[in-house]
Amino acid sequence: MRLITLFALAASVAAAQPVSRPLHPLIQQAVGEISERRISATIHKLASFGSRNSNGVVAGEDKGVAAAGRWIHSELASYGGKLQVRYQPFPVKKGGRFVRDTEIVNVLAVLPGTTQPDVFILVGAHYDSLHIKSKPGAGAAGWDMEATAAAEDAPGAADNASGVACVMELARVLANRPLEKTVVFIAFSGEEQGLVGAGGYAQQAREKKERIEAVLNVDTIGTDVTGSGIAAGPRVNVYSGDPMDSPSRSLARLVHDVAGRYLPGFAANPVFRSDRFGRGGDHTPFHQAGFAAVRFTTPTEQLENQHNGLDTPDRVSMPYTTNVTRAVGAALMHLALAPKPPVVGVLGRGASRYDADLRWKQDAPEADLAGYSVLVRSTTAPFWEREIFVGNTDRTTLKNVLIDEVVLGVRAIDKDGLESLASAWAIRERGR
């Protein structure tokens, strides 16, 4: 009897307030300007540097990782608009995968936000590449470090010129567009040496208490068929770390929703894992530092062509890479235009002791804020199941909702209908 009553009440809540999701014209327009020709040109150019191994052993005017970094910098600067382009160097010592003391250099293009300049949305891809040379008995990984650093053919077209081409194309398309939050376009280095450039960025951001709302890491989006002939279909995987209501998981859900809205027929497919089996990427240090961070990767990597001389532009699907760029771009722009997520404060059972009483806070609410939605799902459901718009308030009570069996969340909605990331209230387990 109790169960039936609860179900009936929950169903009536679901019907109360349908939430419409209009498409934002700026996002539609900018997604339409993303150019496959430019993406292809960038991948070909990056593959032409011989090797982008971040040891920097392969050197020369137009070869090696430093030359690639200089080219990325000059390209980003040539897009004009409001982009502020700079290098972000980190010194590293010989050891591990470094055969000498050197410097890891990220290349950044910052697009200052119009109304929320202190809130950052990051989109990044590593531009370093790798050609593993092994030798028997050379440690756990079997790498010959010196030979690996000196290999002159590490074209890295899929891993990860494809991701860099995505990030650079988005910088070009957005250079002159007004986005409310600050967007940072990043070409990371030192990924193949242990996520050095991204780790340095995440550590600095944490020390400086930067308000990074979301990190979109784009890594290996160049192929839509495996070496064994399995096709990806129209989808890209979006990896996010645990737990189930981590900020990263919340970001993955939003990315899935937004990409589906702007690219019907192409899915941003959430994978509820931090990364592929036994592997990591540049989103990992951000996730570990508590920021919301996800990774975009094709489900169909060509593993036999990875980290060697065979990762060449002719093996890349430019149409597929362009579609992933559109999905990343739609999510990026949405995040940069939408309100900040609120902070869920207190959850209780209300005065009746049989309701869900939810409160939240929003510091410096946006001028175009319309109000808040409360979100509900069962503890076993991957996505939010119900959304109830409750207006511009900081508290609501859901009658006869048993807080023990659901996850509750809140998000802000602006007057264009753009929704913020969801902040979930996960009940803390006690007394185990």
Ligand SMILES: [Zn+2]
């Ligand atoms: Zn990679």
